[in-house]
Amino acid sequence: MLIRTLIAASLLLLLWILLSGHLGILLLSLGIASGLLVAWLIHRLALQNPDFSTLYFSLNLPRFLPWFFLEVVRSNLDVSWRILHPKLPISPNTSTVSTSKLNNVATTAYANCITLTPGTYTLNVDDQTIEVHSLTQETAEKLQQGKMKERISVLQGRLNTS
Amino acid sequence: MFVVSWILLVLGSVFCLIGTLGLMRLPDFYSRVHAASIIDSLGAILILLGLITQSQDPLVIIKLILILLFMMLTGPTAVHALAHTAVLREKNRASDQDPEQPHEP
Amino acid sequence: MFTTAFIAILVVMFVLLLRVALGPTIFDRILAINTFGTAIVLLIALFGFLTARPDFLDIALLYALINFISTIAVLKLFRNDSLGKPIDE
Numbered sequence: 001m002l003i004r005t006l007i008a009a010s011l012l013l014l015l016w017i018l019l020s021g022h023l024g025i026l027l028l029s030l031g032i033a034s035g036l037l038v039a040w041l042i043h044r045l046a047l048q049n050p051d052f053s054t055l056y057f058s059l060n061l062p063r064f065l066p067w068f069f070l071e072v073v074r075s076n077l078d079v080s081w082r083i084l085h086p087k088l089p090i091s092p093n094t095s096t097v098s099t100s101k102l103n104n105v106a107t108t109a110y111a112n113c114i115t116l117t118p119g120t121y122t123l124n125v126d127d128q129t130i131e132v133h134s135l136t137q138e139t140a141e142k143l144q145q146g147k148m149k150e151r152i153s154v155l156q157g158r159l160n161t162s
Numbered sequence: 163m164f165v166v167s168w169i170l171l172v173l174g175s176v177f178c179l180i181g182t183l184g185l186m187r188l189p190d191f192y193s194r195v196h197a198a199s200i201i202d203s204l205g206a207i208l209i210l211l212g213l214i215t216q217s218q219d220p221l222v223i224i225k226l227i228l229i230l231l232f233m234m235l236t237g238p239t240a241v242h243a244l245a246h247t248a249v250l251r252e253k254n255r256a257s258d259q260d261p262e263q264p265h266e267p
Numbered sequence: 268m269f270t271t272a273f274i275a276i277l278v279v280m281f282v283l284l285l286r287v288a289l290g291p292t293i294f295d296r297i298l299a300i301n302t303f304g305t306a307i308v309l310l311i312a313l314f315g316f317l318t319a320r321p322d323f324l325d326i327a328l329l330y331a332l333i334n335f336i337s338t339i340a341v342l343k344l345f346r347n348d349s350l351g352k353p354i355d356e
Contacts, residue, residue: 076204083184115238118199175275182282225324236335
C-alpha cells in the first residue's frame with residue numbers, strides 16, 4: 001500500500017510540474033509537499049482498489065478510446081437529428097443492463113461511458129444492474145446488445161475472476 | 163492547420179446551439195438531460211480540440227487536454243447524481259402521498 | 268474565428284439562463300446551471316485565446332473542477348437538507 005501511495009505522490013508531482021512549467025526550488029518543494037499531502041488524503045479515503053490493475057487499464061485505454069469517440073460522435077449526430085426534426089421523433093424509456101463480470105472500477109467506467117454518449121444516461125447503479133434512461137427505443141436496444149460492455153470487460157484485464 | 167481548427171470550432175458551436183435548442187424544445191426533464199449531454203460531450207470536445215490544433219505551446223496543449231479530461235470525468239458523474247436525485251425525489255413524493263395520511267388543511 | 272465560437276457560446280448561455288428562469292422543476296434549473304458551467308469553461312478558454320493570454324486556461328481548469336463540486340453540493344443539500352450529513356440510501 002505504501003508503494004501505491006508513493007506512486008500516486010510522484011504522479012501528482014508530475015502533474016504539478018506539467019501545470020506550473022517552472023522548476024525553481026521553492027515551487028518544486030511545494031509540489032512535493034502537496035503531492036505527498038494529496039496522496040495521504042487518497043490513502044485515508046481508501047479509494048485504492050487492491051484487485052484492480054491501473055497499469056493494465058491504462059495500457060488498454062488507447063485501444064478503447066478511438067472506438068468510444070466514434071460511438072460518441074455517432075450518438076451525438078443521432079440525437080441532434082432528432083432534436084432538429086420538426087416532429088421530434090423520440091420515445092423516452094427506461095431499461096436495465098446487467099453488469100455481471102465487471103468489477104467496481106469497470107462498472108463505474110461503464111456507467112460513465114453510458115452517460116457520456118448522448119441518448120442514454122444512467123439513473124441508478126446496483127451491484128448487478130444499471131438502470132438506463134434512453135431517448136429512443138433503438139438506442140436502448142443497441143445498448144442491450146452489449147458491445148460497449150464487451151469492450152470494457154476487455155479493459156479491466158484478467159485480474160478479476162469473480 | 164488553420165482550416166482544421168476553424169472547422170472544429172464552428173462544428174462545436176453548432177453542436178452547442180443544437181443542444182440548447184433541444185433544451186428548450188424537449189418536453190420533460192428526463193429527455194432534456196440528453197440535450198444537455200450534447201453540449202457536455204461533443205460541443206466541449208470539438209471546441210477544445212479546435213483550440214488544441216490552434217496552439218503551439220506544449221504547456222497550453224497539456225492544460226487543454228487536462229480540461230478535456232476533467233470535463234469528461236466529472237460531467238457524467240454530475241448528470242448521474244442529478245438524475246438519481248430526481249428519481250429518488252419522485253419516489254419520495256409517491257410515498258408521501260399515501261392515502262392513509264390525508265394532508266387536509 | 269474565435270469570435271464566432273465566442274458569440275455562439277454567449278447565445279447558448281443566454282438560452283440556458285432562459286431555461287433556468289422557465290424550468291418547471293428544480294432539476295431543470297440545476298441541469299441548466301451545470302451546463303452553464305460547461306459553457307463558462309469553454310468561454311474562459313476561448314477568451315484566453317481571443318486576447319492571446321494563455322493564463323486564462325488555469326482559471327478554466329479550476330472552474331471545471333469547482334463547477335462539478337458545486338453541482339454535487341447543491342444536490343446533496345437538496346437531497347438531505349444538510350451539507351454535513353452523510354448520504355444515506
